[in-house]
Amino acid sequence: MSGVYRVAVRALCDFTAREGDLDHRFTPAPSAREGIEGHTLVASRRGADYLAEMPLSGVFESLTVTGRADGFDPTRNRLEEVKTHRGSLERMADNQRALHWAQVKVYGALLCAECHLEQVTLTLVYLDITSGKETLLSQDASAAELQAFFATQCQRFLAWAEQEANHRQRRDSSLQTLRFPHATFRPGQRELAEDVYKATSTGRCLLAQAPTGIGKTIATLFPMLSAMPRQQLDRIAFLTMKTPGRRLALDALATLRAGRDDERKPLRVLELVAREKACEYPDRACHGESCPLAAGFYDRLPAARQAAVEQAWLDRDALREVALAHDVCPYYLGQELARWADVIVGDVNHWFDSHALLHGLAQANDWRTGVLVDEAHNLVERARGMYSAELDQQRFSRLRRAAPKVLSRPLGRLARQWQAVMKEAALEEEGEPGKPAYRLLAMLPDKLVTAAQQLGAAITDHLGEHPEDASLELQEVLFEALAFCRLAEHFGEHSLCDLTRFGRGRAVLGLRNLIPADFLAPRFKAAHASVLFSATLTPAHYYRDLLGLPANTVWREVASPFTAPQLEVHIRRDISTRFRDRTASIEPIVEVLAQQYQGRPGHYLAFFSSFAYLEAVLARFRQAHPAVPAFSQTRGMPEAERDAFLTRFEPGGKGIGFAVLGGAFAEGVDLPGDRLIGAFIATLGLPPFNDFNEALKTRLTARFGQGDDYTYRIPGMIKVVQAAGRVIRGLEDEGVVVLMDDRFAQASVRALLPSWWSLENPNP
Template sequence: MSASYRVAVRALCDFTAREGDLDHRFTPAPSAQEGIRGHTLVTSRRGADYIAELPLSGTFEGLTVTGRADGFDPAANRLEEVKTHRGSLERMADNQRALHWAQVKVYGALLCKERGLAHITLSLVYLEIASGKETLLNQEASATELQAFFTAQCQRFFAWAEQEADHRQYRDSCLQTLGFPHGAFRPGQRELAEDVYKATSTGRCLLVQAPTGIGKTVATLFPMLSAMPRQQLDRIAFLTMKTPGRRLALDALATLGASQGEEAQPLRVLELVARDKACEYPDRACHGESCPLAAGFYDRLPAARQAAVAQAWLDRDALREVALGHDVCPYYLGQELARWTDVVVGDVNHWFDSHALLHGLAQANDWRTGVLVDEAHNLVERARGMYSAELDQQRLNRVRRAAPPALARPLNRLARQWQALFKDTISKDTSLKDAGREAVGEAGKPDYRLLTTLPDKLVAAAQQVGASVTDHLGEHPEDASLELQELLFEALAFCRLAERFGEHSLCDLTRYGRGRAVLGLRNLIPADFLAPRFNAAHSVVLFSATLTPGHYYRDLLGLPEKTVWREVASPFAARQLEVRIRRDISTRFRDRDASIEPIVATMAQQYQRRPGHYLAFFSSFAYLAAALARFREAHPDVPVFSQTRGMPEAEREAFLARFTPGGKGIGFAVLGGAFAEGIDLPGNRLIGAFIATLGLPPFNDFNEALKARLGARFGQGDDYTYRIPGMIKVVQAAGRVIRSPEDEGVVVLMDDRFAQANVRALLPSWWAVETFSQ
């Protein structure tokens, strides 16, 4: 082997011991927390000399194998591999049992070698999580037998490991001489690239605000790839918020690869796609008896895997071609290849979600990972969604009507706790009770209320439903209807978050009518969940055109104390963008009707002054509709078109297609929607934007509770809840106008609050702003 290679015991055995079908039929399994508690329980039952989490390692011809054995009892000379499960052990797939035996045998070989043992007892300890019952499968083995097994596994893996070590060496050699793919840096690009290189080299997090149009994608990938060999990074993850961001990253990586000339490309690049978009047979169940791409998956995986890494470039289409060429599932081939590629391009959930694939692989394999997060201003809201959950009363009622009789008791108990919760909340609201509005508010609006405490009895009932349904399906998998599974997943997710409930979240109840209510756990401060994810990476670079003020993101995302904040100077001159504030208009809710006429007049005057294509942004569809109707009435000669609620993708594309070079017209859209960020209309396809709102979140009970919580934690309640999130949307929308150093345009901000000092401080520093009134 030309270079040393390290592999974890689990990864080695995954590679050598899996065979047969892919089978993702629902089988009840313990959660990660239950698995940890199960291992702790087994350890507590052992003697005082029992060694838990025993680190072991060994080598085979340059291949280093490492891992932690679950437990070793020196007195009994017994090595244990602990696995938690639910239901009947007989239902465990044979290939899964084979994987477990392979793991304990490899650990046994390493232990005998390390301690000079001649023989050892190997034990698979299966702990049934509900009953706490242990099933021990023992096997006596000599050191000679185990060493032979270890050697056989390593030999099966050796050619792959040799290939991987050679690839790593070649990759790093090429990256040491990686050149910038363009003749020269754009203004601001070099500064951004230097900051990213320094952050990667020092193992820090970087929060960098860089203007649109300077080429942020290539300016972040290039320096991190350049630092990859010296910092011994195993993987780089380029994470995006939306699909177009993935395309930009892939294009930048292709450009960087092309700059290396005709030699073999040094990087393996993988695009991760959501399961529902990658599935070839959406009408089939995910197991060998139903889906032809699941049958024999692990038998055909080695050839597919080899072909994929040989191809190296694995965007969605290329990965699908390889997968179908070997009759394997494209989605699960992609999941496998995440272990063997250098740069993974995918959604932010792959690192930051509670079940994140890349974070899990990095932890299991001790990777040094560089993480790039594009459009990072969206991460606060995305992460809040990742760590929030709901219980739906209506789903419970549907399940109760069709559930197996054995589940009637826990389901009925949960239903009673729903009724008790309603009774309790209504009794605490005298005005609501007296008004007789038991289910909905005035005018049929949903009845929304914040709960001061977590409803512990309902949570306990939900936990019991989760345990009961899981246990039942472990014994009766034929009862696993889609609705029952959805209720189970919902209950488990809710209860997992309830275990960590604290000041970072709140609980609310929304009633839509009799038998229709939703109990929510809403995350307010993602920092408490995300901080460990930042610490798990070697370096994280978060970049966007809108990351002001830096302390907002540091606080809410839980960035490390040594995080560096940078602002890349804009390459745009103030003369390129005319920014005007109409200071005598109020778009506050109470003033909406009165604001329509001056807003329409301002838009018409600007259009007549300089005809062309404009976007006009409003705070809601109702506000947009009122302004659009009045504009059409007053100025029928001006072409107008509008965003609509739930606009299908084809209609969104048609909306953008209206912005032709040299064309004229005004597109009406909602601030924070599909056309307020992430679209590119360069040149004279878009010459201006009207923004008739500060983008402030609505004033309601939830946001007021959020304001109080953020104020108590950070002393920035009003800014963190209302002003900063609103202005992020405004600046993003305005950023659609100037996309390159050659562009020129105008932004008209219509609200008197834009003229206030604390609001103007959140506008880009390079803007030259003038105010006017009529």
């Protein structure tokens, strides 16, 4: 296929000219702002006729290459490419140096062609931003040899560009005739699919509340894929909160790729996996001298990349197989293929985190992206975590005892600021044994933040000169300080600062995000269309406000295929689970559990607000009813024990599993049929009443006027509905949910329960 393709010089060289090892040893790098200032400084040192930011372009066959050369000195006939750095240049990875030379050579070819030069001096200008010292590396080159180099790079890229254009054409042609993979839609699926298609076609954001069991995953992927060619989407990102969600998405995509006509769709699917799970050699450093899959990575990348796109289906196992067949790192091969896949399945942080891979690629390449967010009710808390940070006093104190001498002064300065903050917060001697002391701070402690910034700069400068000192602990302290200071620059009404003392010499300064909307709004704006879906997205204004959704966001509730007779819902108004009533509630709760079990033996889950409450009820239940099988979630339960807990829910089995609301068994657990026939919920799931949540309530009241609901009631009821949703998983399921607290009968609480539930009998 022939056509006209455009590529920037940096992107061209990044694709064609890297060579040698993958090298991810820590290298202190200038910030973007420092880089801009460095380029300006170099230009200011040149003569009056120096041409900075010189636009250049050229054409090779059907490829147009464009860019801006950093500077050209016509008097010396010298073309410069400026790169800022910290510390020793010898530390710079060879693949970076190869990329830099390739860039200046391409610019040289464009310059010679445009200005009719027969030769030019190419110079790499390395500016140490700490000292201001310039290191110049130069070579003379003829126009002929530069044109030959340019042609080679263009040929490599053009072959790939034409291949990608062919793939895009075949993909879009195939998706225009995409059919739903099943003979019929499940109840509610067609309605959800139509809403997703409309949102994608109009470039809007959709909040879709749809019950569990209707097949939401395939009902969202199918319409967005169908709209992909018509809306000229470049990529679809299917984002999940947990690993099981990725598996469901991949299963749905496998079904859609297979199609109903046995003709596999030319659709590239990539699963992004966390680095620690993808690493083949977790005990080795990520560079060619340590890891065999990093050695020669860029030399083998082109063949591995080609094999991967031909494979097309790249879940974790398939990607690993391709990577190991070419002796390259699976994780970094996946990062590369994120540029070339059609559908990327991964965690929500890949779009919404401050350093999100997919968002960064979309911005750099001007992608039109469709974003699907599964279990979206979790996004509020996940995003708060993404934009929060901590400084741990103990970590800095430990480093102070073993750090290089040059860091003793900035570490001492930070230690003094810690003591000043502790004294001002009156936390120096406060705190019961085993119980942390807590204070909300009225404002960010600027002097401590400044000390952390100065320490970060000192560590960065030291490691630039002494890379051999880059211990894991030193790097962790640096990253912690940098992350905190970056967020401190954006501190405002969306966040607060707190201090927690865990004992002498151990305090944690927290910068807590309260309203992720201010950080997430640009991410939603960057997507062509976003669809957030879950079984619990009520009320819509809660998510609109806290996530910063666009003003034209549409909310839809898909009618439940389940009917009230399938689920008995009882409210026990005679029980209070308030903290002051916990002891008195144990006996009646035990009685409710026993009565329901004896009336209909089978498998149940009983949810409580805390492990302490759970353990108290469990102990009394076992004492009163030793014949009833009872088993329990435990604190810090390992994955193997969690699996064993769920394995007990066999078809036809009996027993009561005790669990914590909001924990591992309260959502994302699928126990259809008689594997689970009922749930007891002995809590409203309200977050604890404490200083932090009261401050959150005040802040949300000021911003949205709904502090109490947004802080306590709505988050609590989301957990309740999710836990209750474990009972009815399919159209044939039947079961019971017992809500044990008088507050469940309040109109404001009942309004947050699913509309298809019947609450006619408040007391069973």
